[in-house]
Amino acid sequence: MKGRKLLMIPGPIEFEPEVISAMAVATTSHAVPNFIEVFGNSLALMKKIWMAPNGQPFIVAGSGTLAMDMAAANLVEKGDTVLVISTGYFGERFRDILERYGAKTTLLKAAIGETVDLAVIEEALKIKNYKMLTFTHVDTSTGVLVNPEPLAKLANKYNVLSVLDGVCSVAGEEIRQEEWGVDVVLTASQKAIGVPPGLALLVASQRAMKAWKARKTPVLSYYSDWANWYPIMKAYEERRPSYFGTPPVNLIVALETSLKIIAHEGLKNRIERHQRLASAFRASITSLGLKLVPGDKQAANTLTAIYYPENSNGAEFCAKMAANDVIVAGGLLSEIKATYFRVGHMGSVSSKDIIATISAIEQSLDAVGYKFEIGQGLSTFQRALIRLEALR
Numbered sequence: 190m191k192g193r194k195l196l197m198i199p200g201p202i203e204f205e206p207e208v209i210s211a212m213a214v215a216t217t218s219h220a221v222p223n224f225i226e227v228f229g230n231s232l233a234l235m236k237k238i239w240m241a242p243n244g245q246p247f248i249v250a251g252s253g254t255l256a257m258d259m260a261a262a263n264l265v266e267k268g269d270t271v272l273v274i275s276t277g278y279f280g281e282r283f284r285d286i287l288e289r290y291g292a293k294t295t296l297l298k299a300a301i302g303e304t305v306d307l308a309v310i311e312e313a314l315k316i317k318n319y320k321m322l323t324f325t326h327v328d329t330s331t332g333v334l335v336n337p338e339p340l341a342k343l344a345n346k347y348n349v350l351s352v353l354d355g356v357c358s359v360a361g362e363e364i365r366q367e368e369w370g371v372d373v374v375l376t377a378s379q380k381a382i383g384v385p386p387g388l389a390l391l392v393a394s395q396r397a398m399k400a401w402k403a404r405k406t407p408v409l410s411y412y413s414d415w416a417n418w419y420p421i422m423k424a425y426e427e428r429r430p431s432y433f434g435t436p437p438v439n440l441i442v443a444l445e446t447s448l449k450i451i452a453h454e455g456l457k458n459r460i461e462r463h464q465r466l467a468s469a470f471r472a473s474i475t476s477l478g479l480k481l482v483p484g485d486k487q488a489a490n491t492l493t494a495i496y497y498p499e500n501s502n503g504a505e506f507c508a509k510m511a512a513n514d515v516i517v518a519g520g521l522l523s524e525i526k527a528t529y530f531r532v533g534h535m536g537s538v539s540s541k542d543i544i545a546t547i548s549a550i551e552q553s554l555d556a557v558g559y560k561f562e563i564g565q566g567l568s569t570f571q572r573a574l575i576r577l578e579a580l581r
């Protein structure tokens with residue numbers, strides 16, 4: 190690491206050197222042919238990575254919250270009903286955004302570390318007509334992974350639009366937007382997409398675009414309005430110059446670089462790499478006697494949420510981690526905030542990064558007085574990874 194601290198939070202992540210170098214290329218005009226090509230190619234690559242060949246991709250300057258805002262602003266009109274499935278902090282954020290645009294929401298909230306039962310969701314869809322359903326693929330506050338496929342199928346069965354918050358999942362967890370019938374899959378650049386913060390990215394299905402076109406009232410956010418952005422995306426897809434708001438040129442050059450790296454690795458390989466590393470990491474952590482926030486069946490592969498040992502000082506542990514050159518994130522979900530920490534392992538992450546992280550975890554646990562067998566976490570990780578690699 191040459192004196193640099195290893196960034197192991199759930200976004201921003203460690204970026205590939207080629208992506209960082211791409212950011213440093215002289216900024217060009219957003220209307221010159223070479224940039225138009227980069228933008229157009231990025232939109233085409235998004236459709237591949239989202240597995241949505243007929244979807245409408247959007248690349249807009251902003252963070253993941255803007256991508257959520259865009260879905261809500263464009264698809265909701267005052268009084269529309271939305272079923273919000275929450276597996277943590279970001280589910281509730283979606284509810285707040287939707288309500289800002291006048292939606293009448295129903296929140297189905299999972300117990301901490303759990304998912305909401307499909308039967309409970311179906312029951313809700315049966316007793317009331319909803320326009321839209323939102324859910325979080327990986328809630329970054331709990332590390333809970335939701336399987337989007339059956340949920341999207343349920344939404345289709347009841348003729349409800351589905352919106353997937355994939356901020357902590359796209360390009361790290363499996364997503365087949367078109368096959369599964371998800372209407373909007375949204376994300377941000379700084380996570381498994383592997384580009385510094387600043388891009389809101391989403392792909393809308395043709396059904397979502399139709400629902401937007403059929404609105405009776407104007408979109409209540411000027412910046413989020415697809416009426417402003419859709420012609421721009423179309424123009425770049427058709428390699429024509431256009432302008433609505435100046436695009437973040439350097440970030441989009443970096444985006445194309447990262448999307449090419451992702452396509453080159455191959456989605457299947459990339460998802461399986463995330464699964465192997467996450468599984469071996471979880472085995473390592475539990476072998477140290479620590480407990481995970483999510484139940485085993487719904488643990489994410491892009492990050493892991495871990496309870497501090499009982500009676501230990503979490504702030505002191507995180508400070509020791511930083512002193513050991515690894516930055517991890519503290520808790521986020523208010524109910525349990527002070528009791529757990531989060532390790533991001535997505536994008537360019539390698540087994541070497543995780544080994545360095547486990548080593549720092551062991552050193553920091555020891556420093557806060559936790560009793561365990563030193564080396565146990567490292568050797569469990571090695572054994573688990575070797576076993577998983579052999580199964581490939």
Ligand code: PMP
Nearest residue numbers: 252253254279327329356357377
């Ligand atoms: N949804 C999820 C699942 C997230 O993890 C985040 C960011 N941690 C957001 C939404 C919001 O994204 P941003 O911070 O980029 O606005």
